[in-house]
Amino acid sequence: MPDRTLSDGRYELASPLARGGMGEVWLGRDVKLDREIAVKFIRVPHGVPEQEHVRRFVREARITARLEHPGVPAVYDVGTDADGRPFLVMQRVHGMSIADLIAEQGPLPVGWTAAICAQVCAVLVAAHAASLVHRDLKPSNLILQPDGCVKVLDFGLAVAPTLADFSRITLSGEPVGTPAYMAPEQVEANLSEPATDLYALGCTIYEMLTGDHVFAGSTAYSVMTQQVKEPPPRLRSVRPDVPAALENLVLELLRKRPEDRPADAEHVYQRLLPFAADLGQLPGALQPAGTASPIPMYAELVGRAWRKEQHTPVPVEAVREPAHPEAPISRENLAKARDHARRLVRESRFGQAAEVLGELEEQTREIFGDTDKDVLRIRYDLATALFEGGDYRRAAPVYRALAASLTTTGGGSSDLLFDCRVKAAICDAMTGGAAEALEQLGLLLAERRDAYGDDPRTLELRKQIALLQLRSGERKAARQTLTGLLADVRRLPGGAHPSPAEVADLIASIRADQTETNRT
Numbered sequence: 001m002p003d004r005t006l007s008d009g010r011y012e013l014a015s016p017l018a019r020g021g022m023g024e025v026w027l028g029r030d031v032k033l034d035r036e037i038a039v040k041f042i043r044v045p046h047g048v049p050e051q052e053h054v055r056r057f058v059r060e061a062r063i064t065a066r067l068e069h070p071g072v073p074a075v076y077d078v079g080t081d082a083d084g085r086p087f088l089v090m091q092r093v094h095g096m097s098i099a100d101l102i103a104e105q106g107p108l109p110v111g112w113t114a115a116i117c118a119q120v121c122a123v124l125v126a127a128h129a130a131s132l133v134h135r136d137l138k139p140s141n142l143i144l145q146p147d148g149c150v151k152v153l154d155f156g157l158a159v160a161p162t163l164a165d166f167s168r169i170t171l172s173g174e175p176v177g178t179p180a181y182m183a184p185e186q187v188e189a190n191l192s193e194p195a196t197d198l199y200a201l202g203c204t205i206y207e208m209l210t211g212d213h214v215f216a217g218s219t220a221y222s223v224m225t226q227q228v229k230e231p232p233p234r235l236r237s238v239r240p241d242v243p244a245a246l247e248n249l250v251l252e253l254l255r256k257r258p259e260d261r262p263a264d265a266e267h268v269y270q271r272l273l274p275f276a277a278d279l280g281q282l283p284g285a286l287q288p289a290g291t292a293s294p295i296p297m298y299a300e301l302v303g304r305a306w307r308k309e310q311h312t313p314v315p316v317e318a319v320r321e322p323a324h325p326e327a328p329i330s331r332e333n334l335a336k337a338r339d340h341a342r343r344l345v346r347e348s349r350f351g352q353a354a355e356v357l358g359e360l361e362e363q364t365r366e367i368f369g370d371t372d373k374d375v376l377r378i379r380y381d382l383a384t385a386l387f388e389g390g391d392y393r394r395a396a397p398v399y400r401a402l403a404a405s406l407t408t409t410g411g412g413s414s415d416l417l418f419d420c421r422v423k424a425a426i427c428d429a430m431t432g433g434a435a436e437a438l439e440q441l442g443l444l445l446a447e448r449r450d451a452y453g454d455d456p457r458t459l460e461l462r463k464q465i466a467l468l469q470l471r472s473g474e475r476k477a478a479r480q481t482l483t484g485l486l487a488d489v490r491r492l493p494g495g496a497h498p499s500p501a502e503v504a505d506l507i508a509s510i511r512a513d514q515t516e517t518n519r520t
Contacts, residue, residue: 006039006079006081006087007077007079009031010030010031010032011028011029011030011031011037011039011077011089012028012029012031013026013027013028013039014026014027014028014029015027017038024040024041024043025038025039025040025041026038026039026040026041027039027092030076030089035092036092037076037089037090037091037092038073038089038090038091038092038093039087039088039089039090040087040088040090041081041085041086041087042057042085042086042087042088057078057086058078058086058348061075061078061088062078062348062349062350062351062389063132063350063389063390064132064155065078066130066351067126067127067130067132067155068126069122069123069126069127070149070295070299071119071120071122071123071149071150071151071152072123072126072127072151072152072155073090073091073092073093073151073153073155074090074091075088075089075090075091076089076090076091077089093143093145093151093153094145094146095143095144095145095146095151095285096143096144096284096285097139097140097141097142097143097144098116098139098140098142098143098144098204098208099138099139099140099142100140101139101144101282101285102139102207102208102211104284105282105283105285106211107208107209107210107211107239108208108209108282109278109279109280110209110241110242110243110246110275111275111276111277111278111279111280112279112280112282113205113208113209113275114246114272114273114274114275114276115148115276115279116142116144116150116208117201117204117205117208117268117272118269118272118273118276119149119150120137120142120150120152120201120204121201121265121266121268121269121272122265122269123150123152124194124197124198124201124265125264125265125266125269127155127197128194128197128264128265129393130391130393131390131391131392131393131394131430131431132155132390133192133193133194133196133197134152134154134155134197134200135177135186135192135196135197136154136177136178136181136200137152137181137197137200137201137204138178138180138181138200138203138204139204139207139208141153141154142204144282144285144286146285146286146287146293147286147287147293147295147296148279148286148293148296149295149296177192177200179220179223179224179227180203180213180214180215180216180223181199181200181203181204182199182200182224182227183195183196183199183200183227183258184199184227184228184256184257185258185472187224187225187227187228188228188475193258193430193431193432193434194264194265194431194432195258195259195261195432196258197265198253198261198262198264198265198268199253199254199255199258199261201253201265201268202214202232202250202251202252202253202254202261203254205249205250205253206232206235206250206254209235209239209242210235210238210239212238214232214233214254215227215230215232228256232250232251232254234247234251235247235250235251243275245271245274245275246275249262249268249271249272253268258432329360329363329364329367331374334360334364334374334378337356337360338357338360338377338378338381340356341353341356341357341360341381341385342381344356344385345381345384345385345388350385350386350388350389350390350391351389353385353389354382354385354386354389354391354394357378357381357382357385358382360378361375361378361379361382364378370405370409371405371409376402376405376406376416379398379401379402379405380402380416380420382398383395383398383399383402383420383423384423386398387399387423387426387427392426392427392430392431393427393431395423395424395427396424396427396428396431399420399421399423399424399427400420400424402420403417403420403421403424406420414451415457418444418448418457421440421444422441422444422461422464424440425437425440425441425444426464426468428440429468434468434472435472437468438465438468438469438472441461441464441465441468442465444461445458445461445462445465448461454488454492456497459485459488459489459497459498460497460498462481462484462485463482463485463498463502463503463506465481466478466481466482466485466506467506469481470510475510478510479507479510482503482506482507482510483507485498485503486500486503486504486507489503
């Protein structure tokens with residue numbers, strides 16, 4: 001008999017598989033489709049689900065569900081239990097975690113370490129292209145299946161962050177990550193970007209090859225302080241048989257500044273490939289040698305076809321799509337389509353909203369032209385749907401193109417142009433370009449102040465700049481920005497946004513964090 005059920009009995013939960021700071025995972029069965037599942041319950045603040053927390057969870061589930069990769073467990077469903085606690089229904093994964101493999105067998109062979117981590121890199125390439133950062137990559141989140149395939153777990157918590165999220169984390173004092181694998185920018189500013197995952201991968205490779213963490217300590221703060229300040233030990237001083245080139249790669253992954261690490265996960269993948277050789281057996285973890293497995297069989301042929309495709313030019317005629325003239329769209333139908341897309345956004349169905357708006361933009365541009373007022377609003381709605389859905393890489397060029405059109409034609413309001421420029425910079429910050437974003441926002445702030453003084457949008461921009469400074473580890477600059485902002489919002493009439501209390505809380509959080517760091 002099942003311990004409990006969900007969704008009117010569709011999901012039967014058998015037993016808890018794992019518990020941690022972020023929630024718990026149960027094994028179960030989807031009765032309707034008669035298949036094994038894993039159900040993850042996400043921990044909610046104070047144990048009491050709030051409407052905003054549930055809404056955010058649904059948004060995150062929908063964003064991560066778009067990550068389709070054989071190295072990531074599929075997301076099947078999302079919901080809330082009888083107590084209102086949100087849960088995620090996922091593919092059940094069979095295999096052994098890399099953490100358990102290290103505990104059982106000690107340091108792993110160089111070949112298998114490279115092979116496993118190269119697969120992880122392939123997953124990160126797909127995730128980072130979708131503006132998703134894992135934020136908690138570690139051996140216990142990597143599962144080696146009996147056929148040698150690797151699954152990366154906990155992408156259900158690896159949602160594209162927002163500045164609002166960062167403000168919430170800063171105020172709550174709840175950093176995301178595990179100290180032994182946290183990059184310096186995570187420790188200092190709760191910053192998570194693609195390079196943050198690469199740092200965690202460096203910590204993981206080191207542990208796989210040595211059986212030990214890069215840094216160890218009696219407290220979490222001790223470990224995090226070392227992540228920020230101490231150079232990592234050289235890998236070959238602990239394990240001399242590791243090739244020098246592999247040691248150099250690990251040291252590059254563990255560099256303190258994100259911009260000093262390898263360019264991206266694909267670059268790391270290519271450098272790991274030469275070491276993924278001489279793969280012997282891993283007793284107890286893999287199927288016996290010679291056992292046929294459909295997944296590797298399939299992957300081998302896909303690899304061959306892909307390599308052939310790269311060297312076979314495809315005639316232009318073969319990829320040219322036939323023209324299908326669309327019926328002219330009326331203003332009335334345009335309004336209905338926009339209302340439909342906005343409803344999808346309100347329901348957190350961002351991908352579907354972006355598809356609707358993308359098709360609508362293409363049609364209306366041809367009929368009404370780029371500078372038409374309705375077309376400009378559709379382009380803005382499209383950028384917003386991508387932005388709210390965490391797809392910052394696609395949103396940024398849409399915002400920039402729209403800002404250029406507004407600047408050239410003078411169409412739309414000044415507030416619309418301002419918002420496009422701010423959002424484009426934030427997109428850059430969320431995909432690893434915080435320094436460039438701060439520069440752009442600084443210029444925009446000067447322009448805005450000259451034109452409007454400290455109006456509500458200017459004040460909000462100053463808060464966003466402070467949050468980006470925190471994300472970049474510029475705590476002194478952030479504190480100065482917030483101190484000046486606090487003085488200004490206090491002298492304004494009531495109802496100012498951001499509120500004096502919000503700004504004061506941010507300043508207090510910086511002071512408290514600095515005090516704790518000094519103690520360690």
